Amino acid sequence: xxxxxxxxxxxxxxxxxxxxxxxxxxxxxxxxxxxxxxxxxxxxxxxxxxxxxxxxxxxxxxxxxxxxxxxxxxxxxxxxxxxxxxxxxxxxxxxxxxxxxxxxxxxxxxxxxxxxxxxxxxxxxxxxxxxxxxxxxxxxxxxx
Amino acid sequence: xxxxxxxxxxxxxxxxxxxxxxxxxxxxxxxxxxxxxxxxxxxxxxxxxxxxxxxxxxxxxxxxxxxxxxxxxxxxxxxxxxxxxxxxxxxxxxxxxxxxxxxxxxxxxxxxxxxxxxxxxxxxxxxxxxxxxxxxxxxxxxxx
Numbered sequence: 479x480x481x482x483x484x485x486x487x488x489x490x491x492x493x494x495x496x497x498x499x500x501x502x503x504x505x506x507x508x509x510x511x512x513x514x515x516x517x518x519x520x521x522x523x524x525x526x527x528x529x530x531x532x533x534x535x536x537x538x539x540x541x542x543x544x545x546x547x548x549x550x551x552x553x554x555x556x557x558x559x560x561x562x563x564x565x566x567x568x569x570x571x572x573x574x575x576x577x578x579x580x581x582x583x584x585x586x587x588x589x590x591x592x593x594x595x596x597x598x599x600x601x602x603x604x605x606x607x608x609x610x611x612x613x614x615x616x617x618x619x620x621x622x
Numbered sequence: 623x624x625x626x627x628x629x630x631x632x633x634x635x636x637x638x639x640x641x642x643x644x645x646x647x648x649x650x651x652x653x654x655x656x657x658x659x660x661x662x663x664x665x666x667x668x669x670x671x672x673x674x675x676x677x678x679x680x681x682x683x684x685x686x687x688x689x690x691x692x693x694x695x696x697x698x699x700x701x702x703x704x705x706x707x708x709x710x711x712x713x714x715x716x717x718x719x720x721x722x723x724x725x726x727x728x729x730x731x732x733x734x735x736x737x738x739x740x741x742x743x744x745x746x747x748x749x750x751x752x753x754x755x756x757x758x759x760x761x762x763x764x765x766x
Binding site: 482483484485486487488489492494519520521524526527528529531550552554556562564565569571572573574575576577578579580581582583585598600602 | 626627628629630631632633636638663664665668670671672673675694696698700706708709713715716717718719720721722723724725726727729742744746
């Protein structure tokens, strides 16, 4: 029996062996996002996979872009605490909480406390580009 | 802005809110597998998702079926320690290690130590059924 390309990516301190620590987006960090890194674990160079598994980490005080797109997200928190905004509401997050972001839902992740907020985010390999949402008014504090 | 069905599944002690703790397989527990549970987090009842995200937990001393199938797996360990067999080799696993099981690779997860081995396993929604592999000889101890 052969392993046929199967492999284990070892993790040490939330860095995966052989995986580049990448920029979150190809645009300048500023008001739209702050303190976010990306590691693409599997799916970009593995043609048998229809989904891409990424790990994002948001530094304390940081946040992702408030954005939306047609493709959905599956998110599973691995470390830290924070909030996710889903439409008009915000929800607290802690390790292993799972989030379903449905198509066209504006969403944003924020780290809380002293530890980074780290989470897996699984998407389809074929997907549309995110569109940033321009903030008109503050979101309701801590709904749902 | 609307949340449009987006939601957070809170996790407490590796049980997710509203998610059934299910049998690993619809067959009797025995020599093929032992001490495995399944929670399907997202993808079975969410038509926008092309992938299904499951959480499996293998009790201390337990193991999954040695099996193979055409669809690939993406696995991320959330708790415990153990090993994964991939073809003829076995690899140690600890939290946050990531595994790519390619199509037709015989694979099996085993828990080691006193804590359960818990991991996410992401698959395509449309997929073939696993086929059990009948063991002919013991796998090489701890390769790769």
